[in-house]
Amino acid sequence: MQPTDRAPDYLTGVTPLPIDPDWWRGAVIYQIYPRSYQDSNGDGVGDLLGIAERLPHIASLGAEAIWISPFFTSPMKDFGYDVSDYCDVDPMFGTIADFDRVVTRAHELGLRVMIDLVLSHTSDRHPWFAESKVSRDNPRANWYVWADPKPDGTPPNNWLSVFGGSAWHWHPGREQYYLHNFLTSQPDLNLHEPVVQEALLDVVRFWLKRGVDGFRLDTINFYFADKYLRDNPPLPREMRNDSIAPGVNPYNHQLHLFSKNQPENLDFLRRFRAELVPYGAAAVGEVGDAQRGLEIMAEYTSGGDKVQMCYPFELLQPSRATAPFVAAAFDRLSRAAPDAWPCWSYSNHDTVRHITRWRLSDPAARAYTTLLMCLRGSVCLYQGEELGLPEADVAFEDLQDPYGIAFWPEFKGRDGARTPMVWETSNQAGGFTTGKPWLPVSPTHLPLSVAAQEDNAGSMLDHYRRAIAFRRRHPALRTGAQSPMIVSGNAIEFLRIGGGEQVFVAANLGEGTATALLPLGEWRVAGQGLGVDVAPGTTEVVLGPWQVCLLSRSD
Template sequence: MTNTRTQSIDRDWWRGAVIYEIYPRSFQDSNGDGIGDLAGITSRLPYVAELGVDAIWIAPFMRSPMADFGYDVADYRDVDPQFGTLADFDALVSRAHDLGLKVMIDLVLSHTSNQHPWFAESRRDRHNARADWYVWADAKPDGSPPSNWLSNFGGSAWEWDAGRGQYYLHNFLIEQPDLNFHNEEVVQAVLDVVRFWLDRGVDGFRLDTANFYFHDAELRDNPPLPTELQNERLAPRDRPYNWQEHCYDKNRPENLDFLRRFRALLDEYPAATAVGEVGELIHGTALMAEYTGGGDRLHMCYAFDLLNTALPTVADIRTVIEEFERAATDGWACWAFSNHDVVRHASRWAKDRTDGAAILRLAAAILLTLRGSVCLYQGEELGQTEADIAFADIVDPWGKRYWPTIKGRDGCRTPMVWSEALPHGGFTTATAKPWLPVPAEHLPLAVERQAQHDDSLLACYRTLLAWRRTLPALVKGSIQFLDLHPQVLAFERRHGDECLLVAFNLAGGQPLEVDLTPTLVERLQEDLTSPVLHGRLDQQRLSLPPHSGLIARLAYGTDHP
């Protein structure tokens, strides 16, 4: 199937786009087996379009034994039967395009399932046609692994294969062997996969673990994390993986040449794009800048700087954004507060707080006004919290292995709630057992209920997303932070002839009155504040109630790049 769409093409549509992440197992079950599927997604696309986003990102749905729920691919060119068929996928793409939505899909290229035919052949012996398609290495003389590299899921990143008599590399589960990107045949094979899905009509990709493609060919040991970085946020005691400086098992300079080849392939298509996941806390913003700079690599990237924090301060947000802006003079970021891998920010930031609802509205406004594209995770617009899953219901291998210290990722992956009145929140049929339980506390957050109330969080997201579309400076503009008050996150956004002042009260529930500088007072033109932000502009002063914000139009100044 070739891409024959002929509508006018905006090759730059991704810049400032809002992308809605769908975790297919948990979005909508259409056949009553308790597992969400592609047909279920298609049935709910009108809701996504009405929300006001630009694109959807669908987490893995390719054929897989599901050791890591689709992030262990056994066939890159087929849909897993749990999710449907290729025909179901084609129907989804067609319906999304009819609704004005772009379709991005997850591509897991750094590793495959150990059930993939490529690996079955590679492990057979040391001389077959795919013997070098994965990262194999001899044991050290004492029988120990080739290097000190660690798996993200704990323990050594090396697994002994008795049949072949060598170790193979797995940066994640033992069932997820790493491909050898130093082999040109491997690179060509994964690029062929990219072309396969572009020819089916997808508009882009989310690249899983985009900084893991290459390893050090010499298999040198990683050094320990520098002492000054050994703290509980960057190197928690329950995560030995974070105790290393990962300069040899990932983040390799060879990655840039592959990203250029990947981008050149995307550029053959009318408006294909990609957002790369940078799985790195220490050097995340630097890698984001490196991977998106120059116009010949990835279009955009995201790291985890804002995805695993407690309620952020002005300094937390400003530091991350300014670090990226300094490093990436021509790059582009994609920001998110929640996704399928981290504790939902509704729990990280607002759990057990009487002002939690206001905090979530403020979070939405901040995310949708920062410079960069945006990823929203399904249920975020409803305020779904991290679910407390009983051990008997845990399915995430990470949670199973390290319970109760680490409970895994199931808590952020529970089903979307559509109706408070229907069994399982309307996710599946009454007689089915959802693959993860639907928490009772999520039912009052259901779409059907919130859609009836103009003051709901869902209504807030819809309002902000619609408003954002009318202000080009919020979508594609530059950013410059302002020092108005230590607890006010303030910045200018500029694009074309539009200039905006954006300010948010992060004073932890306290109202603020902030005097503007004479220069800003001279430039003020009008208060554009949306009803959901609640801040006010009173001549020379910003009046910001707790957890509020304000946007005003400014005349151009001369002190902004």
């Protein structure tokens, strides 16, 4: 993307951080789920002022940015991912002035602010949809994906919803179906209409002027549907993958060739990127595709004219990321586009926390954390991950997630990853609220609270701080190139090269021992306390279970 002479247009009172068009490259981004981070008024639901209060904790980790999940006005059928007003704050979370306080406090601490934009669909309560559904000839009639039924009255094609059942819902007023890739209350926008694209870009401009430093783009590959509404083909059983939908969901039985991943998206992303340039803002897209996630990510992030980074689902899968799996993912990515930029994460608000999902012991969790900080790309951490929180066990009667309720008991939904953050052990709410929390705080989380780990030099919290600091100290880890990965059993080895230095990484991702061959030359041990000691002149090192070797040298 070429530089621009257009000056940033901030609202009065906003204090932006210095513009750095590459701030995102190699950055550590901390995801905040606002309902569950900190409640400031005792109603049991987290809010924006609570976030502002707790930002020093994130700064102390060494993270460079925060990503706040949706806080916009919403009926909360999907907890904010069903937006009814893109340019205001839901009263549950506070006011627009409270959001400004979050930006101001974050910038004081040197943290950039990214917000979660849901551009593929709105709530059915959005004024746009309220007008669109009235008739087939009103000014917003084509703002959503509407289609006539087949002659027998059935939906126009076989597309399925991620949340189960048909992706089409009948509307008697228009005598047509509308598309919803998620809940029936989340109708899909029709981005084939230029006026819809412009309306969404106006939303982007609104928040850029309020001082945000970037966006997380929900379901980025769902923006366009096939204009001919062709049927999706079946997905062969051997290709099925549960990283997006559990096996109990028939969504995972289709190859979603036409309901998402359409080529028209590339031109829209170029228009979107142009809006970011004057502000030095960045975007990370969520690529929800179990079969082609890395390749789609490469399409969306290569060339420097679309989004800066995307996070695929490869490291969010149920199966543990073994050494061969990680190496194969990077090999696929390098072949798809050498300049593509991933944003890696192990956990988020939609997945079982990786400590539980991969059944990790404490040493294993530490090894994976260190590895994450050494991978080429940027990093997203999910709140509570730095405490080593496992998935919470939420009883059916306490469930809030519509996905979990729909697929219970085979799939317990996403609430187990969304329970409140634990700040202290003095009460059952873990310092999150003085009232009754919207989801129960897990008793297994309380001993892992921030207060319990804060001054413990051997805690998981301390390990995260040291691993993030190690990444920030080494330019090669933040922005450098990465050599092809070498795998031997459970061991993985690679080099990071850039910024006048090289960093050698070897990690044993298993319970047995592994031998790593060290590179030739004069190296020094790096990452004090994160890896094993290696004597000068050593040519190989035996790594015990879950041990890491980190070496560095100047070019």
